[in-house]
Structures are given as C-alpha cells and as structure tokens.
Amino acid sequence: MVDVISARVQEAYVGWRQSFFSESSENREPVGGQRPNLSAINHQSRRRQNLEKESIKLLRENSLYQIKEIPTKATVVAPTPRPFMGLSCGRCTPGSRDVIAQKALKKSTAVNLLNLGKTYDSKGVISRNFYDIAQAIRVKTFDYKQVSPMVVKDERVKQAIEQITQDRLFKQDNTNKDAKDDVKKLTHSQIHKSEERRAHQIVKQMRSTMSNFLLRLTSWTLYKLLPFFVSSVAISPAQTEMLKKASDSGIPLIFIPLHRSHLDYILVTFILLNYDIRCPLVAAGDNLKIPLFGWLLRGLGAFYIKRRLETNGGEKDITYRVALHTYIVHCLRAQNNIEFFIEGGRTRTGKPLLPKGGILSVIIDAYLDGTIEDALLIPVSMNYDKLVDGNFVREQTGMPKQMETFTGAIKSIWAVLNSHYGNIRVDFNQPFSMRELVRTFQQHPSKLSPPPFLKNPSSDRFALKQQNIDGNGSITIEKLSMERRLSSRLSCSSLYGTDVAVEEQRGLVEAIARHVVYDCTHATAIMSTNAVAFLLLTKYRKGCSLSVLAQELESLTTELLFNNKDVGFTGEPVDVINHVVNLLGPGLIVKEREGDDIIIKPVLIQPNIIELSYYSNCFLPFYALQSIVATALQVLISSSKLAAKDIQIRHDDLVDLSLQFCEMMSQEFILYKPCQKLNDVVNETIENFVYKDILRLIHDSKTEDQMWSRRYAKTLDDDDDDDYQENVCVVYKLGLDEKSVRNRLQMQTVLRPLLEAYCLTASCLPRILIKEENDYITESKFTREVLSELKDALDSGACNYGEAVSIDAIKNCIKLFREWGVLDSHIEGRQRFLNISRQYANELKLSKISELLHKFKTEMPKEVLPSYLNR
Incomplete structure (x- = not known):
C-alpha cells in the first residue's frame, strides 16, 4: 500500500514537472536573438534534478510517517456498475420483490472472490501475509445437526416398512400356493426386520456428515488451487447482502442452481462459507460416491441419492423413496439449508434442461403439511469461460458416459491444475418466499394450467384421426395437439409415486419448477466465449476479419446491456476476442493472417463444432422466441410468389405459425413463465420486430379506442377471464431496408x-x-x-x-x-x-x-x- 501511494505521488509530481518545464521552455525566447548558454542550462538542469530528488525523498518520508501514524482503511476501486439481475417475479412474488432496497440495486457490481481475503482489515502479521489461512480461521461456524437417527424412527418410515412387509407376505403366499411343502416361508417378523435393516443402511449410505473443520480446510485449499486454473470467480456484493438478510430471517434457504459442472456445488459452498452464511446440504448423485472424494464431499454437505429410484425389476423402491423423503423433511425441520439441481444432471448441450421436480415436491409437501412455516427459494446461475469438466462430445455422438472413478478423478484434477479456464461468474437470484408463490398459484389456478394457445380445441387431446386430415392431405399442429399446453410433464423418476406428492399437487410443483428454471436461465451472465462462439456459428461460419468480429461483438454487448442482460467480461472487443481464441484453442477457433487482415474462423469438423456449439447454445434461450418468429416469417415469405418487397404478412398468420413452432420446441425451451401467456410473449416479439424495422405496419383496423382498451386490458391481472379477442386485421410488410432485414433475420438460423x-x-x-x-x-x-x-x-x-x-x-x-x-x-x-x-x-x-x-x-x-x- 505504501509503495502504491508513493509511486502515485511521484508520478503526479514528475508529470507536473515535465509539463511545467516544457511550457516554460516553449515560452522562453532568446534575448536579443542570441543563442542560449548550453552549459549554464545543463548546470541548472542538473541542479533542478538534485532538488527534485531531495524533495521526492522528503515527501516519501513524510508520507511514510503519516501512514504509520494515521490509521487508514483499505480502499477498493469500485468496478463498473452492472445490470442488477435475478429479481423475483413481480407478478407471482410482489412481496418478496419489494424487500430489495434501491441502495442494493445501485451497488450492483462484480468483484473477484479470490481477492476477498485480502480486503479484510487486519493488523496481525499472519493475517497480512497469510490471508488465506486467516480467512479460513475467521469464517463463522454453525451447528449442523445429524438427523439420520431420527429418520429411521419416524412414523412415516415405520408405516412404510409395515406396508411393505404385508405386501411381501401376500406375494409370498400367492407364489407358494402350488409350491412344495419344503419351500421355506419367511415370517412377518423376519421380513419386517429385513426391511428395517435395509432402511437403516439406506439412511447410512445417504446421510451428510457436514464438518466445520473440512469446510475451513476446503476454503484454504480453494484459495490456493483456484488461481492455478481460473482468473477470477466473480460475484455481486449486492446479491450476497440479500443472502445475508435472508439467512438472518431463520427461514430455511433452498438453493436451486442450474447444473453445468462438478465445480458448481463446491463454488456455492465456498461463497456462502466466506460470507458467513450457513452452508447447504447438497443433493448429489451416488455416482460421486467414490473413494476419498465421496467421503470429502459428504463432509462438505453432500447427501447421496440414487440415480434411479426403482428396483432392478423396474418396480418402485418404496423403502428408499420414503427414507429419502423423510431425511429431507427432517433436514428442513432442523433449520438446515438445502441445495439441489432441478435439472437432475449436468447439461450436455449448454442450454438449460427441463426441470425434474422430485426434491422440490418434497419441500412443497413439507410446507403444505405444516412441517415448515416457509422456505426461501434462491435460483442460482453459474457460467464458465471454459468448462472445467472438459466436453460432452462423446456422449452427444452416442458413446456411453464414462463413470467416475478414483483414478479418473485424480487424472482430471491434475489436468485441470495444468490448464487455464478463464473466468467464472456466479449469480444468486433474489430469494423469494415459497409460501407467497404457492398462495399466488392457489389463488389463480389458471397459472397452473394455462389455457390452450391453439385454436379450435378438440376433445381428443393428442390423437390424430382420419377426419383431421384436410382435403390437401396436410396436417397442422392444431389438429395434432388441440389441448396441448406448452409444458412437459415433470420427470416421474424421482419421488412421485409415493405419498410425497399427490396428483393435485403436480401442477403446482411443475409451475414452480418451470418458473425457477426460467428465472435461472435469464439471470445467467453471458461470458466472452459464449458471445464469440455465438457470432461465429450464426453469422460467420466461414470466418471474418478480426475488425468485423470486434464490431459485431461490441454491437452484441450493447444490445445485451440495453436489454438488462449482464455480461461476464469487460475490455476492448479485440482483446476479448484474442482472449477467447487463446482460451478455446486452435481446435475450436482458428486465427489466420490473410494479407493485412487477421481472419477468425470456427473449426467446422463435426466433433469440434459440437464442443463450440456448447458455448454458443447459452444464447439460445434469449433468442429462441425471436428465432421462432423469424422462422415463421421465413415460411410465410417462402410460400408467397411475390417479390420480397411486395409480400404482405397478416398478423394472425404469423402468430399461428409461431405458436406451431413453439409447440415443436416445447421439449427444448421454457419460453415463458407460468404467470405469462404464450400469445402475449409472441405478440411482444412481433412488436419488437416492428421496432427493429424488420416488419412495417401497413394496415391496422384498430381504432384509437381499441388500442387504448387493449393496452389497458394488458395491465389487468385477471387470469380467470377469457382472453380479450379483437376482430381486427393487422398486416405487415418487410422493412424497406432489405440489407437491414437480411442482417436481422440471421437469428432464424439459431434453431x-x-x-x-x-x-x-x-x-x-x-x-x-x-x-x-x-x-x-x-x-x-x-x-x-x-x-x-x-x-x-x-x-x-x-x-x-x-x-x-x-x-x-x-x-x-x-x-x-x-x-x-x-x-x-x-x-x-x-x-x-x-x-x-x-x-x-x-x-x-x-x-x-x-x-x-x-x-x-x-x-x-x-x-x-x-x-x-x-x-
């Protein structure tokens, strides 16, 4: 700190001296036209230099004296303000959203967690020189109660064991009716004790053994190891302030991250630990229960869940399901925080997966039956410059997944420590009350079951009958899926099928799960590799010059920030592109020189482009609706025999085709929140096309009163009423600037x-x-x-x-x-x-x-x- 201050003072003084003497020499003219005395000038110059050295020395000594005598606080240069992301839904959780203070919004900056320990004001020698050790010692400890003994004694588990015993006895009696008398039959007591032992073993293999010592040791280890392979772990102080306030409320925190890497749960725990927030118990797949690492993860809060909750014969494993359900409920009752990945596993494509609601259904059930008063749901978004886990090309091309082993884990860690992966960004969304969200959905049941977005509902939900084929033999999606709503059923491979979630709660769980994934997706910061890969694969698959790519990157960044979408990188576009090229390597992006230009090209070999598309696909959720409407517009233009500038496009036709394409993409994206309507978001996208001059309005039969009524009707949140239908005819044509239209419609290639x-x-x-x-x-x-x-x-x-x-x-x-x-x-x-x-x-x-x-x-x-x- 002393060196920094003295250096700055010296630089300022030298700069002033140079400017002063340069001005003096320019303004000084020879008297009488005589040449100046060079020896005298040199003598004066040397004298001035000696005086300057003495003055600088004196100034430095005074500065040192003042620094020693006057206590000063460490100052951190404020980073560039970023858009505040992750606010809770104003429609579903208005009470939770109002908790955010405007002061917190103004402090929306990103800081490097790896420098957190250096910012603490410490006086000791160890703290100054070994901040990582000091930070590991300083962190707050919590009492993590072991609930496994209470699980096997729970009445729900006892009832399940008794029911399973009766079922096995009944099955044994029916099986052995025609068997010989010497076949040994198990008694009720034997079967009951066998199931009890199995329940004890399940809980023992499942339980977490959270240890404050291991948490501190891991904190110190990560401070040492992370700088070897990442440049920064960026977080927002405003978001951590929200988490602290939420943690002080005494309500269990439910962290729900999207899953990209095995590093995800370690990073969440690392961040919370360093901000003195109770670390969560993490639901982890039992494939991670490998020697040493499985024990370590268990000590860091992991409780292990089987990938498949069925027996080898495909039957539901009731004992396991009930034990898991009861364990989670007791963890919540003990005021433990919970973390689980709602997608079930890591995304292999780079875009979010549709949710699986098993564990979420347990938490909602615990609230509905009064076990817990409330819980705060916290969606978490993480993004990486370069994925630490490698790539998923093998799996995407049909090869089986390689199971985790101890040897494989050691090799992976060694390879990671000898590589570089750029920056990591972690965003915690605003905590919102599950009680408030559940009550909102219960008061508005239509949000749990959105009305059909397709016309002419049919009593047959999915089947296509002979009369559904029109005279031309063509099929439309309206006839395929009349009452189909744009959502898929949640995975039933988790906890459904027991008393965990009754049928009437499935819609509630599904709506909340989709809302969380939507919030996580749209709060994910865009990294530099995402932006460059997206531009190369959508606009410049054959390559372009560095200058052109830099202009496009700057334009894309400006558009993202304008739409309140944060980016996880800063700097000049050319520097960002060079960073991405060096980070991803020549296997994905090639940098060549052609004459005076530098050309950037994506590698279009099939395995390589799959890996590059992983980074580009992070953009898909943000451009999916635009691409859908652009594709529908493409279909209408192609079906017309007129010249492009003379084509007229009816609004209803464009909406209908867009809805059909939305139906096709229903397994790929969550295009809207449960509290929204698909028609509305499609119409907003079309209005955005008009704003961008892709489409131009040439006919609208709405009067001013109708337009005012429509705008007013949108402000009303009365979902129980039918949509207001207007008998109007809106017609568009392509924008007059065909070059602009051509560039804008490149978004249709995204899908x-x-x-x-x-x-x-x-x-x-x-x-x-x-x-x-x-x-x-x-x-x-x-x-x-x-x-x-x-x-x-x-x-x-x-x-x-x-x-x-x-x-x-x-x-x-x-x-x-x-x-x-x-x-x-x-x-x-x-x-x-x-x-x-x-x-x-x-x-x-x-x-x-x-x-x-x-x-x-x-x-x-x-x-x-x-x-x-x-x-």
Missing part, C-alpha cells in the same frame, strides 16, 4: 440445427412401423439409428450443421412425438420400448408428420437470405 435433428428423426419413424405387430424397438436403439443417419447426412452435404448431430435433440424429439400420441412407449426393466400408435400406423400419416416439421426448414429467398448462406 436450424435443432430443426435438422427433428426433421431427420421424423423421417426415420417408418423404421419403427415396419416392425411386426407387438414388436417394439428400444428407444436407445432407435436413437442410435437416427444418430447414424444424421452423420451420413452431414457427410453427404444434406445437413449443413455439424452441431445437429446431438443425441439430446433426438431424445427430445422422441418425447415430443410421445406427447403428440405418434409414439407409444412402455418400460420393461430399465429400458423404454417404442412403437407407432394405432392412429398413425401407416406410412401416409407418418409422411405428413415429417412434412409438418420440414415445413419450417423452407429456405429464405436469396434477396433476404443471410449473407453467409447466400454465397
């Missing part, structure tokens, strides 16, 4: 890789049809066949997007076809079997399904085609 995968999956449906009656094909085998076809299409040039080869996209398309009723499925053991449903059991109907999806692949006319595709 093109998904479309490629979906269309080819639909084309492969007849492969299931040719099977004999009652002959089913496993989902895994069908997925591999589609994946092989995608690779062949990529090699032949029929597919232009290497990132379309994605096993996740194929699986989501299969889920969509199951929702539409095109596919039937059943589970035997641990495998799912597929077959074509009776309603579609002919090639004609399957070809119409394929045509329905291919409709959205229609190419844009050349005059409005994105420039890089029109070459």
Whole structure:
C-alpha cells in the first residue's frame, strides 16, 4: 500500500514537472536573438534534478510517517456498475420483490472472490501475509445437526416398512400356493426386520456428515488451487447482502442452481462459507460416491441419492423413496439449508434442461403439511469461460458416459491444475418466499394450467384421426395437439409415486419448477466465449476479419446491456476476442493472417463444432422466441410468389405459425413463465420486430379506442377471464431496408440445427412401423439409428450443421412425438420400448408428420437470405 501511494505521488509530481518545464521552455525566447548558454542550462538542469530528488525523498518520508501514524482503511476501486439481475417475479412474488432496497440495486457490481481475503482489515502479521489461512480461521461456524437417527424412527418410515412387509407376505403366499411343502416361508417378523435393516443402511449410505473443520480446510485449499486454473470467480456484493438478510430471517434457504459442472456445488459452498452464511446440504448423485472424494464431499454437505429410484425389476423402491423423503423433511425441520439441481444432471448441450421436480415436491409437501412455516427459494446461475469438466462430445455422438472413478478423478484434477479456464461468474437470484408463490398459484389456478394457445380445441387431446386430415392431405399442429399446453410433464423418476406428492399437487410443483428454471436461465451472465462462439456459428461460419468480429461483438454487448442482460467480461472487443481464441484453442477457433487482415474462423469438423456449439447454445434461450418468429416469417415469405418487397404478412398468420413452432420446441425451451401467456410473449416479439424495422405496419383496423382498451386490458391481472379477442386485421410488410432485414433475420438460423435433428428423426419413424405387430424397438436403439443417419447426412452435404448431430435433440424429439400420441412407449426393466400408435400406423400419416416439421426448414429467398448462406 505504501509503495502504491508513493509511486502515485511521484508520478503526479514528475508529470507536473515535465509539463511545467516544457511550457516554460516553449515560452522562453532568446534575448536579443542570441543563442542560449548550453552549459549554464545543463548546470541548472542538473541542479533542478538534485532538488527534485531531495524533495521526492522528503515527501516519501513524510508520507511514510503519516501512514504509520494515521490509521487508514483499505480502499477498493469500485468496478463498473452492472445490470442488477435475478429479481423475483413481480407478478407471482410482489412481496418478496419489494424487500430489495434501491441502495442494493445501485451497488450492483462484480468483484473477484479470490481477492476477498485480502480486503479484510487486519493488523496481525499472519493475517497480512497469510490471508488465506486467516480467512479460513475467521469464517463463522454453525451447528449442523445429524438427523439420520431420527429418520429411521419416524412414523412415516415405520408405516412404510409395515406396508411393505404385508405386501411381501401376500406375494409370498400367492407364489407358494402350488409350491412344495419344503419351500421355506419367511415370517412377518423376519421380513419386517429385513426391511428395517435395509432402511437403516439406506439412511447410512445417504446421510451428510457436514464438518466445520473440512469446510475451513476446503476454503484454504480453494484459495490456493483456484488461481492455478481460473482468473477470477466473480460475484455481486449486492446479491450476497440479500443472502445475508435472508439467512438472518431463520427461514430455511433452498438453493436451486442450474447444473453445468462438478465445480458448481463446491463454488456455492465456498461463497456462502466466506460470507458467513450457513452452508447447504447438497443433493448429489451416488455416482460421486467414490473413494476419498465421496467421503470429502459428504463432509462438505453432500447427501447421496440414487440415480434411479426403482428396483432392478423396474418396480418402485418404496423403502428408499420414503427414507429419502423423510431425511429431507427432517433436514428442513432442523433449520438446515438445502441445495439441489432441478435439472437432475449436468447439461450436455449448454442450454438449460427441463426441470425434474422430485426434491422440490418434497419441500412443497413439507410446507403444505405444516412441517415448515416457509422456505426461501434462491435460483442460482453459474457460467464458465471454459468448462472445467472438459466436453460432452462423446456422449452427444452416442458413446456411453464414462463413470467416475478414483483414478479418473485424480487424472482430471491434475489436468485441470495444468490448464487455464478463464473466468467464472456466479449469480444468486433474489430469494423469494415459497409460501407467497404457492398462495399466488392457489389463488389463480389458471397459472397452473394455462389455457390452450391453439385454436379450435378438440376433445381428443393428442390423437390424430382420419377426419383431421384436410382435403390437401396436410396436417397442422392444431389438429395434432388441440389441448396441448406448452409444458412437459415433470420427470416421474424421482419421488412421485409415493405419498410425497399427490396428483393435485403436480401442477403446482411443475409451475414452480418451470418458473425457477426460467428465472435461472435469464439471470445467467453471458461470458466472452459464449458471445464469440455465438457470432461465429450464426453469422460467420466461414470466418471474418478480426475488425468485423470486434464490431459485431461490441454491437452484441450493447444490445445485451440495453436489454438488462449482464455480461461476464469487460475490455476492448479485440482483446476479448484474442482472449477467447487463446482460451478455446486452435481446435475450436482458428486465427489466420490473410494479407493485412487477421481472419477468425470456427473449426467446422463435426466433433469440434459440437464442443463450440456448447458455448454458443447459452444464447439460445434469449433468442429462441425471436428465432421462432423469424422462422415463421421465413415460411410465410417462402410460400408467397411475390417479390420480397411486395409480400404482405397478416398478423394472425404469423402468430399461428409461431405458436406451431413453439409447440415443436416445447421439449427444448421454457419460453415463458407460468404467470405469462404464450400469445402475449409472441405478440411482444412481433412488436419488437416492428421496432427493429424488420416488419412495417401497413394496415391496422384498430381504432384509437381499441388500442387504448387493449393496452389497458394488458395491465389487468385477471387470469380467470377469457382472453380479450379483437376482430381486427393487422398486416405487415418487410422493412424497406432489405440489407437491414437480411442482417436481422440471421437469428432464424439459431434453431436450424435443432430443426435438422427433428426433421431427420421424423423421417426415420417408418423404421419403427415396419416392425411386426407387438414388436417394439428400444428407444436407445432407435436413437442410435437416427444418430447414424444424421452423420451420413452431414457427410453427404444434406445437413449443413455439424452441431445437429446431438443425441439430446433426438431424445427430445422422441418425447415430443410421445406427447403428440405418434409414439407409444412402455418400460420393461430399465429400458423404454417404442412403437407407432394405432392412429398413425401407416406410412401416409407418418409422411405428413415429417412434412409438418420440414415445413419450417423452407429456405429464405436469396434477396433476404443471410449473407453467409447466400454465397
């Protein structure tokens, strides 16, 4: 600190001296036209330099004296203010949102957690020189009660064991009716004791053993190791202030992060520990229960959950489910905080997964039955410049996942410590009351079951009947899924099926889960690798100059900040691009020199582009609706025989097509919050197109009174009433600036890789049809066949997007076809079997399904085609 102050004083003085003497020499003219005496000037100059040295020395001594005598506080230069992200929903939790003070909003900055220990005002020698040790010693300790002994004594577990005993006795009696007399039968006592022992073993293998000593040791270790492979862990002090206030309330905190890396739960615990907030118990998969590391994670708060909660025969494991449910309830009752990943596992594509509501259903059930008074839900968003876990190319190309082992963990840690992964950003959303959210949904049941967004509801929900095919033989999504709402059923592989969640609570759990994922997604900060990868894959797949890419990056950053979307990087665009190129390496992005220009190109080899698309896909949730509307606009333009500038587009047609495409993407994205309506968000997106001059309004039959009524009706939050329908005709045409329209419509390529995968999956449906009656094909085998076809299409040039080869996209398309009723499925053991449903059991109907999806692949006319595709 002394050196910094003295250096700054010296720099200021030297700068003043140079400017003063330069001005003096410029203003001084020779007297009488005589030449100046150079020796005298040199003598004076040397004298001045000696005087300056003496004055600087004296000034430094005085400064040192003052610093020693006068106590000063460490000052930190305030970082650039960032948009405050993660506020709770104003519609669903207005009371929680009002808790945020404007003062906290103004302090929305990002600081590096790795420098946190250095900012503490300390006087001791150890604290000054060994801040990491001092910080580990300083952290606050909490009493983490062990609840496992109470779990096995809980009445709910006892009742479940008794019920299982009775079921096993009944099954044994029926099985042994025709058996020989010498077959040994188990008594009630034997079966009961066996289930009791199993329940004890389940709880023992599941429980967390949180240790304050291990927490401190891990804090010190991370302070030492993280700087080896990351530049910073950026967090917002305003967000941590919110967490402290929430922690002081005495209400359990439920942390719900999106899952990207194994480092996620360690980072959350590390941050909370250093800010003196009670660390949560973390629900972890039992695949992490490996030697040494499993014990360490258990001591840091992990409680282990089986990946599949069924027995080997595919039956529900009631004992395990009840033990898990009871353990979580007792943890909440003991005022422990909980952390779980609502997606279930890490995203393999870079975009968020649809939620699984098993653990969330337990917490909601604990509130509804009065076990806990309330809980504060805290969505958490994390993003990485470069993923520490490597990549998921193997899994996306059909290879099985490699299980975690002790040797593999050691090799991974060594490789990580010898690599560089850039920056990490962690954002904690505003805590909001689960009680308030539940009451809001209970008061407005329509939010739990949004009204159909498609026209002409039919009594048949998913099936397509013969009369649903129009005279031209075409099929529309309205006829496929009349009452289908844009949401998928939550995973039933977690805790559903026991007394954990009754049927009427499923809608409530689903709505809250989707709201949390939506909030997490839109609070995720964009990292530099996300932005550069997105630009290269959507605009410059064939490469562009460094200067052009820098301009686009600056424009994209400005647009994100304008839309109140934070970015996790700062600096000049050229420096940011160079940072990304060096970080991702030549395997993903190539930097070449052509003449006087430097060209940046993405590597379009299929495995490499899958890895690069992981970083680009972080943008998909933010541009999904725009891409959907742009694709619908593309279909309308392509179906017209007029020139692009003469095409007229009806608003109703554009909305209908957009809703159909939204239905197709229902397994990929959560496009709107449960408290919103899809029609409204689609209309807002179209209005945004008008604002950007992509579309221009040429006819609107609404009067001023109608427009005022419509705006006023939007402000009313009366979900029980039917939507206000206006009998109006709104017509658009393309913006007059065709170059601007061409550039703006490049967003329609964002979803093109998904479309490629979906269309080819639909084309492969007849492969299931040719099977004999009652002959089913496993989902895994069908997925591999589609994946092989995608690779062949990529090699032949029929597919232009290497990132379309994605096993996740194929699986989501299969889920969509199951929702539409095109596919039937059943589970035997641990495998799912597929077959074509009776309603579609002919090639004609399957070809119409394929045509329905291919409709959205229609190419844009050349005059409005994105420039890089029109070459």
